[in-house]
Amino acid sequence: MWLGISRRCLNTRLKGNMRIKNRTKKEIIEFEEEIAKQYEQAKIRSPIHLSGGNEEELIKIFKDYRKGDWIFSTYRSHYHWLLSGRSPQDLRKQILNGHSMHVYGKKFFTSSIVGGVAPIALGVALALKKKGSSHKVWCFVGDMAAECGLVKECIRYASGHNLPIIFVIEDNGYSVRAITRPTWGEHRAKVTRRYRYKRHYPHAGIGKYVMF
Numbered sequence: 001m002w003l004g005i006s007r008r009c010l011n012t013r014l015k016g017n018m019r020i021k022n023r024t025k026k027e028i029i030e031f032e033e034e035i036a037k038q039y040e041q042a043k044i045r046s047p048i049h050l051s052g053g054n055e056e057e058l059i060k061i062f063k064d065y066r067k068g069d070w071i072f073s074t075y076r077s078h079y080h081w082l083l084s085g086r087s088p089q090d091l092r093k094q095i096l097n098g099h100s101m102h103v104y105g106k107k108f109f110t111s112s113i114v115g116g117v118a119p120i121a122l123g124v125a126l127a128l129k130k131k132g133s134s135h136k137v138w139c140f141v142g143d144m145a146a147e148c149g150l151v152k153e154c155i156r157y158a159s160g161h162n163l164p165i166i167f168v169i170e171d172n173g174y175s176v177r178a179i180t181r182p183t184w185g186e187h188r189a190k191v192t193r194r195y196r197y198k199r200h201y202p203h204a205g206i207g208k209y210v211m212f
């Protein structure tokens with residue numbers, strides 16, 4: 001015991017608040033520039049998806065990230081890795097080995113399947129809640145991925161069950177070369193019509209046991 005706080009409690013708190021290496025806008029831009037150069041020199045024999053223009057927004061978002069939180073991301077994950085305090089050397093090695101599209105680490109998972117990580121992230125968030133963990137899940141998705149039924153259902157489930165997960169929608173307005181909003185968003189209302197009715201029969205059957 002120390003000042004009325006048990007050692008175990010103190011360790012847990014300290015662990016929870018462990019400092020994360022701060023990375024500046026300049027540092028993360030320079031990392032991507034170096035990767036771009038290596039790509040140009042044909043040293044990376046697989047596709048790469050670089051980030052840029054979203055540094056300040058992400059630095060703000062990562063102020064709320066705590067060591068021990070989980071991250072799920074996409075094929076465009078270099079900034080997420082770096083801003084969560086992970087090693088640039090490890091990331092560079094993964095990229096040079098052709099794994100930029102599926103960077104992987106402890107509590108850091110990515111997939112190139114658009115929206116594919118959302119249900120996995122949701123499951124982890126449910127487990128964290130059941131275990132009473134103080135940590136949360138950060139799930140990064142693009143603006144087009146956010147339009148997928150799968151992702152929408154996960155967002156709905158997470159908010160309905162009050163799960164410790166935040167879906168960060170990284171909206172660059174594009175799905176590859178298609179402009180996301182006119183392609184996906186604006187037509188939705190035009191093809192929707194809703195009416196309400198009170199059920200007469202139950203979901204199945206007629207509301208009585210029937211012996212066949």
Ligand SMILES: Cc1ncc(C[n+]2csc(CCOP(=O)(O)OP(=O)(O)O)c2C)c(N)n1
Nearest residue numbers: 112113114141142143144145172174175176
């Ligand atoms: C299930 C699936 N469908 C299609 C693709 C092909 N694809 C790769 S990126 C992409 C667009 C994603 O756009 P967005 O979610 O806005 O992310 P951004 O690349 O703009 O960050 C598509 C359709 C894929 N990888 N996975």
Ligand SMILES: [Mg+2]
Nearest residue numbers: 142143172174
């Ligand atoms: Mg996009």
